[in-house]
Every structure is written in C-alpha cells, then in structure tokens.
Amino acid sequence: MECVVQGIIETQHVEALEILLQGLCGVQRERLRVHELCLKSGPSLGVVSSEVRLLCDLDQPEPTWTVKHVGGAMRGPGADQISVMVRTMVESKVSKNALRMFNALGYKLDHELLKVGFAFHFQRTANISVSVSSVNKMLKVHAIDEAVPVTPGMQIVDVTAPATPANYSEVSAAVSSLCEFLAPLVHLSKPFNSTGVVPTAAAAAASLMSDGGVTATFFFTFIRNNRIHPYTQQQIETELCQRTSIRGYLV
Amino acid sequence: MPVKWVLHWQPNQGSTVSSQILNEATQCVESINGVKEGRWKATLNYYKPLLRDQTNQAEFPRDFLGISLADQPNKYYFIIRSQRIVVEADSSIQLIMERLQSYKSKVALYFEGFQYQLGDFRLRVGKVVPTHSENVRGIVMEVEYLPISSMEKSRKVMEEFLEIWHEALSKRSLPGKFVNIDLNFGEFGLGDNYTPQHTAVRYALVMAHMIATVQAVRG
Numbered sequence: 001m002e003c004v005v006q007g008i009i010e011t012q013h014v015e016a017l018e019i020l021l022q023g024l025c026g027v028q029r030e031r032l033r034v035h036e037l038c039l040k041s042g043p044s045l046g047v048v049s050s051e052v053r054l055l056c057d058l059d060q061p062e063p064t065w066t067v068k069h070v071g072g073a074m075r076g077p078g079a080d081q082i083s084v085m086v087r088t089m090v091e092s093k094v095s096k097n098a099l100r101m102f103n104a105l106g107y108k109l110d111h112e113l114l115k116v117g118f119a120f121h122f123q124r125t126a127n128i129s130v131s132v133s134s135v136n137k138m139l140k141v142h143a144i145d146e147a148v149p150v151t152p153g154m155q156i157v158d159v160t161a162p163a164t165p166a167n168y169s170e171v172s173a174a175v176s177s178l179c180e181f182l183a184p185l186v187h188l189s190k191p192f193n194s195t196g197v198v199p200t201a202a203a204a205a206a207s208l209m210s211d212g213g214v215t216a217t218f219f220f221t222f223i224r225n226n227r228i229h230p231y232t233q234q235q236i237e238t239e240l241c242q243r244t245s246i247r248g249y250l251v
Numbered sequence: 252m253p254v255k256w257v258l259h260w261q262p263n264q265g266s267t268v269s270s271q272i273l274n275e276a277t278q279c280v281e282s283i284n285g286v287k288e289g290r291w292k293a294t295l296n297y298y299k300p301l302l303r304d305q306t307n308q309a310e311f312p313r314d315f316l317g318i319s320l321a322d323q324p325n326k327y328y329f330i331i332r333s334q335r336i337v338v339e340a341d342s343s344i345q346l347i348m349e350r351l352q353s354y355k356s357k358v359a360l361y362f363e364g365f366q367y368q369l370g371d372f373r374l375r376v377g378k379v380v381p382t383h384s385e386n387v388r389g390i391v392m393e394v395e396y397l398p399i400s401s402m403e404k405s406r407k408v409m410e411e412f413l414e415i416w417h418e419a420l421s422k423r424s425l426p427g428k429f430v431n432i433d434l435n436f437g438e439f440g441l442g443d444n445y446t447p448q449h450t451a452v453r454y455a456l457v458m459a460h461m462i463a464t465v466q467a468v469r470g
Contacts, residue, residue, distance in 0.1 A: 044304040045311070046353035067340065069347045090350060092341040095448070097440065101338045104331050105354065106300065106311055 001164055002089040003126075003171045005179060005188040007157045010197055014132055014155055016205035017185050018118065021130055024181055025122040032133055033058040034115045035144055037099065039107040052107065054099055058144070067094045073190075074168075083179070084172045085190040086163065112138055114147040117155060125174035126161040133158075154197075157186050252322075253373075253397045254405040254445045256413075257453040258429040259461055260390035266426035273378050273390050275423050277365060280374055283419050285367035291321040291375050292363040294382075295454060296356035298348075315354065316455050317345070320447055321375070328451035332459060335438045337448045362391055362454075371397050372412060379461065389461045391454075392429055400445045402436075432456050 009017060018029065035056040041049050053068040071088030073079065079086065117133030134155050136147035159178060163171040179188040184204035187196070198204075260276075262268050281287070295318045300311040316330045319342070327345055329338040348354055364377025372394060379389035394412065399405040413431065420429070432453075436442070439452050 041351070041353050042310075044302050044307045045300060046303070046351065047301050048352060050351040050353050052347065052351060067344060067347060069350050071350060088350075090343055090346050092344040092347060094340040094344065095338050097336055097338045098340075100334075101329060101331065101336050104312055104334050104336060105315065107353075 001086065001162070001168060002160050003084045003086050003163050003168060003175050004158070004160045004191060005084050005175060006159070006191045007182075007186040007188040008151075008154050008197060009132070009157055009186045010201065011134070011153050011155055013185060013201050013205040014117075016208040017132060017157070017182070019208050020182065020185060021120050021132075024178070025120040025130070027120055027122045029118040029120055031059045032115060032117045032119045032131055034133075035112065036115060037112045038110045039099075039102050040110040042106045042108060045106040051110070052102065054094075054102070063096070065094045065096055065098050067092050067098055082169075082172045082176075083189070084175045086168050086172060089162075109141070112142070113150075114138065114144050115156075124178065126163070126167075126171040128159065128161045128175060128178060130178070131158045132156070157182075157188065159188055252400055252445050252447065253395050254399055254402050254409065255393055255395040255450055255453070256409055256431050257450065257457055258392045258394065258413075258431045259457045260392075260427055261430045261460075261464060262427035268387055268389055268427070270378065270387050272425055272427070273364065273376065273387065275425055276376050276390065276392065276420065276429075279416075279420050279423060280367050280369070280376060283369065283415070285369040285374055288366045288368055288373075290363065291366045291377065292361060293321050293377075293454070294319045295360045295362070295458065297358040298354040299357045300354055301352065314455075314459070316458065317348075317356070318451050318454055320450055320454075322450075323447050326447065328448065330451055330455040332452075332455045335440075337439045337441070337452050337455075339446075339448050339451075360388070360458075373397060388465075389457075391457060393450075402443050402445055402449075430460075432460060 022029065035058055037054040037056075038051060039054065040051050053070065055066045055068060057064045057066070068089065068091040073085050073087040114136040115131075115133040116136065117131060119129055119131035121127070121129045132155055135150045137150050138144060138147050140146065159175055161171045161175050182188060183198070185198060185201050187198050260268055260272060295316060298315040298317060300308070302308060302311070312331045312333060314332045316332070318328045318330070320326070320328065325342050327340050327342050329340070330336065359382040361380050361382055362377045363380070364375060367374045374395070375393040377391055378387045379391060380387060394409065396405050396409055396412070417428065434452070434456055436449055436452065439448070441449055441452070
C-alpha cells in the first residue's frame with residue numbers, strides 16, 4: 001500500500017524546488033534515471049487483463065530492476081476526505097531476466113518512459129520520497145539514449161510513502177503536511193487530478209533564489225490564524241522580533 | 252556461495268520410490284559420520300496460465316515453475332526451463348503474481364528432510380511430497396562443498412565424494428541409485444561462480460526428470 005500525490009512544475013522553477021526540498025528534508029538529493037516499462041497481459045491471458053511495471057535504475061554501476069504492481073485506489077467517503085491517494089502497491093527486486101520472463105508469460109510492452117531528475121528520501125513520521133523528473137519517451141523500442149521529453153519545459157513531482165492498512169491515516173497526514181510546505185511552488189494532488197502549475201510559483205522561486213541559491217536556505221512558512229503565508233528569510237527575522245506568539249516551523 | 256549438486260533418486264525399472272529408501276539413505280549418511288544439523292525445506296510451485304480462451308494454450312509456457320529455497324528465505328525463483336529463463340526475486344513477487352491473476356499455482360510440492368555436516372560437505376536428504384499429502388513422489392539429495400564456489404574447480408572433489416557415497420549406499424542393495432544431471436548453465440545466462448539461481452535451475456531439471464520417470468513407469 002502507498003500514499004501518493006503528484007504535481008507539475010515548470011523546469012525553470014525546478015532549481016528553487018530543489019533548494020526548498022533540501023531545506024525541508026535535510027538529506028542529500030539522489031540522482032534519478034529510471035527506465036520504466038509498462039507491460040500488459042495479452043488478450044486471452046488472465047481472469048482480467050493485468051498490468052505490471054518493470055523499473056530499471058540506470059543510475060547504478062550495474063542497472064538494477066524492480067517489478068511493481070499498482071492496484072486500485074481506496075474509494076468511498078473516507079477516501080474522499082483524504083487529500084492523498086491511498087492505493088495498493090507491491091514491489092519486488094528482481095534479476096535482469098525479468099523482462100524476458102514476462103514476455104514469455106504473455107505480457108507485452110504497452111509503453112515505456114525514461115524519467116530523469118532527482119529524488120529526496122527522508123523520514124518524517126513516514127518514509128517519504130519526493131522525486132522531480134522530466135518524463136521522456138522513446139522514439140524506438142528501448143532506445144533510451146534517444147529519448148525526448150513528453151512535455152518540454154515541464155517536470156513531474158511525485159511524492160510517495162509506503163503505508164499499511166493500520167497506519168495510512170498517519171502517513172497521509174505526513175504527506176499532506178509536506179504538500180503544504182511545497183504549495184508555493186507546486187500544487188500536489190491525487191494522480192489524474194492535476195490542477196496545473198501554481199500561479200505564484202515564479203514569485204516563490206524568485207524568493208528562494210534571492211540569496212544566491214547556492215547553499216540550502218530555509219523557507220519558513222508560518223501558520224497564523226490558520227492561514228499559510230510564505231515568507232522570505234528577512235521577513236521572518238523581522239516577524240520573530242515583533243511577534244512572539246507566532247509558531248515558527250523550522251523543518 | 253558454495254557449489255551444490257542436486258541429485259535425485261532414480262528407481263530401477265519396475266520399482267518405485269518410498270519412505271523406506273529415504274530412511275536407508277539417511278542412515279547411510281549417518282553411517283559415514285554425517286552429523287545431523289536439523290531439518291530443511293524447500294517449496295516448488297507449478298504455475299498454469301488462467302486463460303479466457305483455452306484454444307490459445309500453446310502460446311504459453313507449460314513448464315513455468317516457482318521455487319523457494321531453504322538457503323534463501325527472503326527470495327523466490329522462477330524458471331521456464333524450455334526457454335532457458337531463470338529469475339531471482341524478492342519473496343513479495345509471489346504476492347504480485349497473485350494480484351495479476353494471470354497465473355495460478357496448480358501443483359505445489361515440498362522437499363523436506365534432514366541436513367548433515369560431513370567434513371567440508373553439507374548434505375541434505377529429503378522426500379518430495381505434494382503439500383497436502385504424505386505420498387512420497389521422489390527423493391532428492393543436495394551435496395554442497397563449502398570451500399569452493401567455482402563449479403569447474405569443484406568438479407573433481409564432487410565426483411570423488413559421489414564415488415564414496417555410491418559405494419556406501421550400494422551395501423544396502425537398494426532398488427535404484429542417486430543420479431546427478433549435468434547441464435549447461437551458460438544457456439541460462441549463469442556463469443562458473445555458483446549462485447542460488449543455479450540451484451533453482453537444478454531443481455527444475457530434477458523435477459523434469461522425476462516426471463519423465465513417473466510417466467515412463469505408467470507408460
């Protein structure tokens with residue numbers, strides 16, 4: 001099971017998002033270069049048609065493979081009240097022959113993508129992974145060196161966290177909390193429920209980059225009267241001097 | 252990982268395999284000073300495709316096996332012998348296969364018995380039984396030479412051990428013998444350095460031989 005949200009961001013604001021994530025997560029980013037193959041069962045195979053994903057991590061010295069099955073999302077009034085998608089998911093590390101095996105079993109390549117970017121993996125109540133990547137398609141089968149962006153100038157932000165039936169509420173809350181901090185730059189929502197880019201992203205990015213953007217800066221948000229206000233470092237210091245009743249979230 | 256050979260009991264024509272033979276083999280190990288270490292167990296599943304149209308059955312492999320090995324409790328191995336495919340995965344792959352609902356385990360077998368230490372060798376002798384039955388369908392014996400992981404380098408010492416083993420067992424006048432099947436691991440993309448994937452392929456081959464033996468007896 002996993003909790004997941006997605007959003008899109010213009011490539012020009014990715015550097016600002018990276019700075020923000022660096023400050024929020026407190027860990028080093030990892031490079032992301034994953035070849036994702038989506039396989040579907042042939043017409044007569046299975047009780048119902050099925051889909052499985054093979055992910056090849058190309059950033060390792062020796063490529064490593066993972067098989068992933070993504071199931072249906074939680075539905076109903078409970079699910080509607082949660083701002084993240086909760087869905088079944090099972091994955092398994094697998095050796096390099098997996099594609100040949102699934103082909104032999106009757107699974108055919110439906111589509112494949114190359115995701116290139118970076119990711120942060122950290123612990124905040126839950127194990128959360130945030131990846132920011134350009135999604136590229138291959139013009140010829142498996143030709144990853146000739147991949148071209150599906151949406152030039154735009155990148156996808158994925159936030160995922162593993163969960164169980166016992167703890168998905170806490171995990172959802174942790175993911176939602178993170179989403180609030182990222183809101184000035186990217187709006188994150190349930191997959192297939194995108195609301196597009198954030199109109200204030202340019203201003204937020206400029207604010208983050210204004211100190212040079214070379215070292216990680218802390219991007220403070222304050223909750224005052226239950227509203228979230230993004231502030232620059234200078235404004236925060238001013239506020240702290242003037243208002244002791246404000247809770248500051250140093251993440 | 253140490254090199255391992257997997258032998259299976261081949262009964263003489265007209266005779267069958269039984270628990271008595273397993274007992275004799277176990278006693279033979281103990282008679283050559285094998286020290287009992289405990290029990291071992293492996294599980295093998297034969298998978299069949301679930302098809303909405305049975306006329307297409309020939310398109311799908313008939314020898315798709317999954318096996319969990321005693322040495323690797325967190326791993327699962329798939330073999331399609333006819334296409335020389337072997338895959339190692341985490342145990343969670345079994346849950347993925349269940350969720351896909353495209354293949355189902357139709358026959359499940361246990362390999363279970365006792366494990367022995369004998370100098371630099373580790374031996375496992377066990378029966379092959381269906382999961383919900385006590386009918387002995389076969390007997391297997393794993394012979395592991397602990398100091399060496401190269402199959403080529405270990406060949407001579409393994410052959411010498413088997414000569415000693417056959418000689419010890421022959422004194423019991425059993426109606427059959429343990430057989431080792433040589434195979435070309437290179438066809439499965441496996442090298443000289445021994446791995447659990449080699450063991451998985453060996454078990455697949457043992458099963459194919461055992462089935463052929465049963466069918467020959469019935470024929």
